[in-house]
Amino acid sequence: MLKSTVTGNYPKLPTQKGDINIRRMLHRLDKAEIDRQELEQAFDTVTARVVREQLDSGIDLLTDGQIRWDDIVTPFASQADGFEINGLIRWFDNNVYYRKPTVVSDIKWRKPVAANAFRLASTQAGKAVKAVLPAPYSFMRLSEDCYYHNQDRLLADLAALLRAEVEALVEAGAEHIQFDDPCLQYHAEDLPLAAEALNSVVKGLHATFWLCFYFGSIEKIAPDFGAFDVSVIAADCVSVPANCEQLLRFAHHQIPCFGVVDARNIKLEQDDILRQKYERISLLLPDAYISTSCGLEFLPHASALEKIRLLGRTVKRFRGE
Amino acid sequence: MLDTTTVGSFPKPDYLQKARTQHSAGKLSDMGLHELELQATREIIRQQEEVGLDILVHGEMERGDMTTYFAEKLVGMGISDLVRSYGNRYYRKPIVADALQRPAPMTIETFKYAQSLTDKPVKGMLTGPYTMCDWSFNTHYETRREVVLAFARLLHDEVRDLQSAGAKYIQIDEPAISTRPEELPLAIEAMAIVTEGIRAKTISHICYGDFRTIYPLILELPVDQLDLEFANSGYVNLDIFRTPRFTKEIAFGVLDIHNHRIETVEEIVSGIKKGIDVFGVEKMTIDPDCGLKTRTTEESFAKLRNMVAAVRQVKSELGLH
Numbered sequence: 023m024l025k026s027t028v029t030g031n032y033p034k035l036p037t038q039k040g041d042i043n044i045r046r047m048l049h050r051l052d053k054a055e056i057d058r059q060e061l062e063q064a065f066d067t068v069t070a071r072v073v074r075e076q077l078d079s080g081i082d083l084l085t086d087g088q089i090r091w092d093d094i095v096t097p098f099a100s101q102a103d104g105f106e107i108n109g110l111i112r113w114f115d116n117n118v119y120y121r122k123p124t125v126v127s128d129i130k131w132r133k134p135v136a137a138n139a140f141r142l143a144s145t146q147a148g149k150a151v152k153a154v155l156p157a158p159y160s161f162m163r164l165s166e167d168c169y170y171h172n173q174d175r176l177l178a179d180l181a182a183l184l185r186a187e188v189e190a191l192v193e194a195g196a197e198h199i200q201f202d203d204p205c206l207q208y209h210a211e212d213l214p215l216a217a218e219a220l221n222s223v224v225k226g227l228h229a230t231f232w233l234c235f236y237f238g239s240i241e242k243i244a245p246d247f248g249a250f251d252v253s254v255i256a257a258d259c260v261s262v263p264a265n266c267e268q269l270l271r272f273a274h275h276q277i278p279c280f281g282v283v284d285a286r287n288i289k290l291e292q293d294d295i296l297r298q299k300y301e302r303i304s305l306l307l308p309d310a311y312i313s314t315s316c317g318l319e320f321l322p323h324a325s326a327l328e329k330i331r332l333l334g335r336t337v338k339r340f341r342g343e
Numbered sequence: 344m345l346d347t348t349t350v351g352s353f354p355k356p357d358y359l360q361k362a363r364t365q366h367s368a369g370k371l372s373d374m375g376l377h378e379l380e381l382q383a384t385r386e387i388i389r390q391q392e393e394v395g396l397d398i399l400v401h402g403e404m405e406r407g408d409m410t411t412y413f414a415e416k417l418v419g420m421g422i423s424d425l426v427r428s429y430g431n432r433y434y435r436k437p438i439v440a441d442a443l444q445r446p447a448p449m450t451i452e453t454f455k456y457a458q459s460l461t462d463k464p465v466k467g468m469l470t471g472p473y474t475m476c477d478w479s480f481n482t483h484y485e486t487r488r489e490v491v492l493a494f495a496r497l498l499h500d501e502v503r504d505l506q507s508a509g510a511k512y513i514q515i516d517e518p519a520i521s522t523r524p525e526e527l528p529l530a531i532e533a534m535a536i537v538t539e540g541i542r543a544k545t546i547s548h549i550c551y552g553d554f555r556t557i558y559p560l561i562l563e564l565p566v567d568q569l570d571l572e573f574a575n576s577g578y579v580n581l582d583i584f585r586t587p588r589f590t591k592e593i594a595f596g597v598l599d600i601h602n603h604r605i606e607t608v609e610e611i612v613s614g615i616k617k618g619i620d621v622f623g624v625e626k627m628t629i630d631p632d633c634g635l636k637t638r639t640t641e642e643s644f645a646k647l648r649n650m651v652a653a654v655r656q657v658k659s660e661l662g663l664h
Contacts, residue, residue: 035425035433048431092430109575110429110601112551115522117436117478119429119551288423288438289482322424322436 026337031317032087080334086143099123103130134190157203159216200232210242217249236316244272260315279311348398352634401457418444437479445497467505471517473530495533521552570594572632596632611653
């Protein structure tokens, strides 16, 4: 059966006037007009709105929208021992930037980062919510190592940090946990290393684990998807349409997730074009997910909402609901 | 030789920030806002002269964003709601929604006004065709190539008009050019259209990308001078340009514009000397890494004062006075 999901983040700012505006709240915190607790409440309110919008749009498997995060690595780096957060770096091929974590001492997990937002979203949703984490390999690639100077040891400590996160998520009830590994596509030669690290994160833990790729071509890594102990492989099939074929060809032992709704352009896909894609996928595969091509935060809120409505509607129609 | 300049934008004074907010809310007329933009332009020209810069900019007091400003002037473009750029910074992303046309010159009046205020040369400032495409949504053209070349044709007309208005230096910024190295030939093809037959010195500013992926092909970009950041990376990216030999003029970034810290004269001198070692003194202009609009006016001029002092010291040491 085809199911719909989203990739991860969601626009923080609302279209509707009067709704909580995180940008304004952060400015007010800077000016000491509100305290940290009021900001946390605002984050929770926006997370609840994001969950409601996904539910109302008919998305089968939701995320919490990553409303507290600037990107997928700095929330974890800033809450752990061993990192400093440094200069702005472009986020892949987007006009979006992130502050690069720099490893300056031994990496050590201190407290759960993702579990609270997951718990809140899960309670709001009343159905399965997918938690999202960086894969250890991309965490390493998106950071600057000024301490370990030894890739194996660095990767092992990042994997240990993420395993602690996963344990906290599983304890909080997470049934679906996605690892984003957008750097691996550009360094296919490191796949054994990336797989070993990720497998050490999930070993013996019980959840449906996902591995997610966006922005680039999966051509060089797809033949070795079997090396990862995950149940679902997700790929951006908009930035690189050929990724769709790669998923159809190589995701033998895993359920594929096809990112066919463009999360980086406001142009809305036509229903009949999507339907043709769904037909082809469902002819070849009994079970698959359909998703946005990447996180939705590249879009203004109104467009993101249109995209998830389209996604939820077309998948439901295809299932005959 | 070792002329000093800046990349383009300066922070807007408080009265102009407030006026822009009032204008957006319909509480200030176009004329009222324009008068204040001219006032801020007069002030920034005077401040640049006082600090001793050689080649001035008009400061972009009339521009909110380097792509949105042009999107508002062109036929065929719209503006989206806010999307996040990094941290808590957001911008309104342009939308290519129809066939692009330039109904009238976009920068000539401001250039002429700024140039009338000083005997020093003022740069004409534009955003390049590749960046205009890359930083816009596109709902009209079938391919990115069509969008880039459509921008190139109308930007050529603007460059020609700037030259006719007396601009001796015309900067066509392409900060997005390092985003997709595989599209660099397209960016080069587009810039060839923009600068075709132009006698003024042409410059292109590129930032926040991995220069390794575009060097040495970037030397084929049809401009006289490349303006690149170096301070942000602690000058470690200099080595990229040693081999093969850098064949263009270089505007060499020595101030990290995303850092509040004021670089000392000594460290800027050290940076310039590192640059001379790679590029040769006769090819170098000295400037900040990027536009200064994210800093305060006080920070901007404290940084520039030290930059000018550092250049004077280096010139003195080299007997260049």
